[in-house]
Amino acid sequence: MFQKVLEYAGEYRKTTYLSMVVMLIGIVMNVLPFLFIYQLIRPLLLGGSLELGYAAWRVAAIAACGILYAVLYVKGLSLSHRAAYNTLKNLRISLQGKLERQPLGVIQEKGVGALKKMFIDDIDSIELLLAHALPEGLANLAVPAFVFLAMFFVDWKLALLSLCALPLGLVAMMAMYRAGTSKMGAYYASAQKMNNTIVEYINGMEVVKVFNRDGESYQRFEQDVRGYRDFTLAWYKVCWPWMALYNSILPCVALFTLPIGAYLVLRGYSTLPDFALVLCMSFGVGAPLLRALGFMSTLPQISYKITALEQLMGAPALEQTDASFSGEDHSVSFEDVRFAYQEDEVLHGVSLTAPEGSLTALVGESGSGKSTLAKLLVHYYDVAGGSIRVGGQDIREMSVEALNDQISYVAQEQFLFNMSLLENIRLGRPEATDQEVLAAAEKAQCGEFLARLEHGIHTMAGDGGKMLSGGERQRISLARAILKNAPIVVLDEATAFMDPENEEKMNEAIAEVIRDKTVLVIAHRLHSIVNADQICVLEQGTVADVGTHEELLGRCPAYQKLWQAAEDSAQWGVNQRGGAVQ
Numbered sequence: 337m338f339q340k341v342l343e344y345a346g347e348y349r350k351t352t353y354l355s356m357v358v359m360l361i362g363i364v365m366n367v368l369p370f371l372f373i374y375q376l377i378r379p380l381l382l383g384g385s386l387e388l389g390y391a392a393w394r395v396a397a398i399a400a401c402g403i404l405y406a407v408l409y410v411k412g413l414s415l416s417h418r419a420a421y422n423t424l425k426n427l428r429i430s431l432q433g434k435l436e437r438q439p440l441g442v443i444q445e446k447g448v449g450a451l452k453k454m455f456i457d458d459i460d461s462i463e464l465l466l467a468h469a470l471p472e473g474l475a476n477l478a479v480p481a482f483v484f485l486a487m488f489f490v491d492w493k494l495a496l497l498s499l500c501a502l503p504l505g506l507v508a509m510m511a512m513y514r515a516g517t518s519k520m521g522a523y524y525a526s527a528q529k530m531n532n533t534i535v536e537y538i539n540g541m542e543v544v545k546v547f548n549r550d551g552e553s554y555q556r557f558e559q560d561v562r563g564y565r566d567f568t569l570a571w572y573k574v575c576w577p578w579m580a581l582y583n584s585i586l587p588c589v590a591l592f593t594l595p596i597g598a599y600l601v602l603r604g605y606s607t608l609p610d611f612a613l614v615l616c617m618s619f620g621v622g623a624p625l626l627r628a629l630g631f632m633s634t635l636p637q638i639s640y641k642i643t644a645l646e647q648l649m650g651a652p653a654l655e656q657t658d659a660s661f662s663g664e665d666h667s668v669s670f671e672d673v674r675f676a677y678q679e680d681e682v683l684h685g686v687s688l689t690a691p692e693g694s695l696t697a698l699v700g701e702s703g704s705g706k707s708t709l710a711k712l713l714v715h716y717y718d719v720a721g722g723s724i725r726v727g728g729q730d731i732r733e734m735s736v737e738a739l740n741d742q743i744s745y746v747a748q749e750q751f752l753f754n755m756s757l758l759e760n761i762r763l764g765r766p767e768a769t770d771q772e773v774l775a776a777a778e779k780a781q782c783g784e785f786l787a788r789l790e791h792g793i794h795t796m797a798g799d800g801g802k803m804l805s806g807g808e809r810q811r812i813s814l815a816r817a818i819l820k821n822a823p824i825v826v827l828d829e830a831t832a833f834m835d836p837e838n839e840e841k842m843n844e845a846i847a848e849v850i851r852d853k854t855v856l857v858i859a860h861r862l863h864s865i866v867n868a869d870q871i872c873v874l875e876q877g878t879v880a881d882v883g884t885h886e887e888l889l890g891r892c893p894a895y896q897k898l899w900q901a902a903e904d905s906a907q908w909g910v911n912q913r914g915g916a917v918q
């Protein structure tokens with residue numbers, strides 16, 4: 337475990353070792369006074385008296401040891417913390433790098449709460465390992481080892497007696513370690529679940545209030561918080577008895593030495609001064625031993641977290657190469673594409689070609705696989721079978737960056753960062769000038785609402801873009817796509833925020849985004865795509881038919897059904913606006 341973590345220490349590996357040496361010397365300074373105390377009482381035990389000079393030197397040495405201990409301990413801690421926080425920095429950067437190479441969809445599925453817990457809490461807990469358990473723990477263990485060795489030189493019988501308590505304590509400690517590890521999986525899973533639930537609870541507060549689901553949502557919140565409490569207590573419950581046992585046995589090095597040693601002295605097998613020296617040494621090692629073992633109890637937790645981090649970092653990366661885009665044109669073809677999120681396959685061999693410069697609409701009932709197809713094209717996931725090609729080049733044979741340069745993916749809800757709207761739009765093409773950003777905003781029909789804002793395009797978007805309405809946020813994300821001007825556009829047609837005025841503006845903005853591009857649009861409103869070059873009808877993860885609106889109306893039952901539903905809803909909408917509800 338130490339080795340694994342130290343791999344991330346880089347140049348600070350030496351600092352970690354140095355901190356261990358400094359602490360080791362510091363702890364020796366903490367044990368040495370017991371030797372001087374022995375030297376002070378030895379003449380008295382032998383029936384002599386104490387000379388002032390002799391005693392004064394020992395007392396001064398004890399004081400010096402105390403000061404040195406404090407100085408070295410602080411120095412050791414400062415070195416270990418410097419090494420620890422630099423290692424944590426390296427670990428986080430490495431985790432971020434590895435996450436970035438994983439499928440985006442897989443990362444999203446892990447949940448914000450669980451990822452935040454790993455990035456922040458779990459990595460922080462490794463600080464305990466690096467800054468304390470490793471240097472302090474090992475130094476505190478090394479000193480008793482030396483002291484026990486020294487005891488054998490003084491009197492092997494008394495030394496053996498001092499060691500007697502150790503196996504008992506170690507058995508209890510191993511039992512705690514084993515019991516703790518067996519419960520750790522459930523404890524850890526409950527912590528991740530609670531984190532995800534809390535994030536979801538906060539994010540979903542608005543929906544919860546609107547639908548008066550306070551009680552239900554709170555119940556889940558409470559249930560997971562309670563679950564975490566129960567798993568934590570269950571973990572402590574199995575560990576506590578063993579902890580109490582080894583914590584009371586291990587420091588009592590004199591447990592057997594005191595009674596049996598006294599008997600050996602009385603019977604003449606050991607001398608009184610040796611007995612006194614071994615007792616002094618025993619009292620000296622108790623404190624470091626206990627401190628070292630204090631860290632031991634945290635090791636199962638840390639070990640589990642490191643394993644979980646490794647699993648996350650070791651998860652299969654997205655299939656890609658470093659190659660740039662070398663497709664012949666900007667056509668898109670899906671060839672016998674199969675895909676499953678978990679066990680169940682949701683796309684069963686989808687084949688479809690979108691020629692360069694054409695508009696292809698993906699239609700189908702909810703859950704038929706439209707968004708999944710779009711996400712596979714932008715390489716959020718790897719396909720399980722078949723291939724996706726852009727201009728003939730398999731998207732796995734280029735870098736994700738190269739693919740991203742070719743495609744603008746406009747999802748229904750796009751994230752806005754809490755920075756100015758200008759900078760939010762500029763994300764589409766970071767090197768764009770302010771004028772170019774303003775022109776894109778104008779084309780995306782943002783001009784009118786930007787004029788209403790006090791700071792115009794320099795207004796801050798707020799957390800996740802909360803300063804804007806839903807329709808305004810969508811237009812900002814369309815402005816991003818206009819600025820990016822990628823040759824392929826994947827558009828998840830917005831259904832939300834569609835009041836008539838907004839719809840008109842959105843349509844104008846969309847017309848700008850898709851001008852002269854290869855377009856794949858996930859169409860929720862069939863009326864907007866009747867003029868598409870081709871319409872692909874998806875039915876439960878398979879292609880039911882591909883054709884123009886007229887062709888499909890004539891021959892495709894699935895499309896006829898969708899069209900009928902669209903007509904009914906349009907009629908309902910007209911009547912609604914007219915005031916007469918059918």
Ligand SMILES: Nc1ncnc2c1ncn2[C@@H]1O[C@H](COP(=O)(O)OP(=O)(O)OP(=O)(O)O)[C@@H](O)[C@H]1O
Pocket residue numbers: 445677678682700701702703704705706707708709
């Ligand atoms: N992250 C996910 N994990 C597991 N299953 C998923 C996930 N996302 C989608 N699915 C499932 O995959 C299938 C296809 O979903 P997809 O979102 O592609 O459909 P869609 O046609 O876009 O639906 P809609 O029109 O409602 O957006 C559905 O059965 C859905 O439940």
